[in-house]
Amino acid sequence: MKESHFQSLFHHQPEKFEKASNIGNTSHIIPIIDLAIINKDPSNRLGLVDIVKKTSETWGFFPVVNHDIPLSVLVEMKNGVKWFHEMDTEAKKQFYSRDRSKSFLYKSNFDLYGSQPSINWRDSFWYLYYPDAPKPEEIPVVCRDILLKYRKHIMKLGILLLELFSEALGLSPNYLKDIGCAEGLFALCHYYPSCPEPDLTTGTTMHSDNDFFTVLLQDHIDGLQVRYEDKWIDIPPCTWHFRN
Incomplete structure (x- = not known):
């Protein structure tokens, strides 16, 4: 395959890109879900559930702060993803697979053979957290410890969010968990390598x-956007996760 033809696989048509519409627009500020509200005073839970309900109905997306995941764990998790993807190609090659039955696999564009005309400039690794987490020896050494550590924290946060979603629906806190919504958990960890033609791809x-x-x-x-009222809204990088 010629290099020029290979690169064209990543080219996206300019008309496919839309500029975000929220620059300087204060009406496009997404409410923050501050879990410290209920940690300090459980009587505030009803008010927090109402915020979750309204934000989920309007945005379908919200930042969460004071979730009790240590900042050191978050930083280490991001570093672990980076360290894996920046290993030598030969070291990573043993983990490359498109077999979704594997607990840990490294891949690029899971929908590579789909119908879309262009593919993403991105590599990823996929890790099954629950119910059948891989054995430690199946995880690359460079990110093994943090993936196992992060699993415990993110599962706890996920359960709490399921409780809030259940209550927002007017159901008992354990409803979504009891019907099986907590029985599967996986991490999809993306990496965006340096691109020679960033204006032509995404x-x-x-x-x-x-x-x-x-x-x-x-x-x-930068780069994360969500769709709101038929327009793309920029979501600023969330470099903080805790507030006083």
Whole structure:
């Protein structure tokens, strides 16, 4: 395959890109879900549930702060993802697979053979957290410890969010958990390598996640957007996760 033809696989048509509409627009500020509200005073839970309900109905997306995941764990998790993707190609090659039955696999563009005309400029690794987490020896050494550590924290946060979603629906706190919504958990860890023609491609194209809900660990780099009232809204990098 010629290099020019290979690169064309990543080219996206200019008309596919839309500029965000929220620059300087204060009406496009997404409410923050501050879990310290209920940690300090459980009587505030009803008010927090109401915020979750309204934000989920209007945005379908919200930042979460004071979630009790130590900042050191978040930083180490992001570093672990980076360290894996920046290993030598030969070291990573043993983990490359498109077999979704594996607990840990490294890949690029899971929908590479789909119908879309262009693919994303992105590499990823996929890790099954629950119910059948891989054995430690199946995880690359460079990110093994943090993936196992992060699993415990993110599962706890996920359960709490399921409780809030259940209550926002007017149901008992354990409803979504009891019907099986907490029985599957996986991490999809993306890496966006340096691109020689960044104006012609994109790291992640428009999509809707196909899981029940996603907990996103954002880094310091711009680019995340969500769709709101038929317009794309920029989500600033969330470099803080705790407030006083």
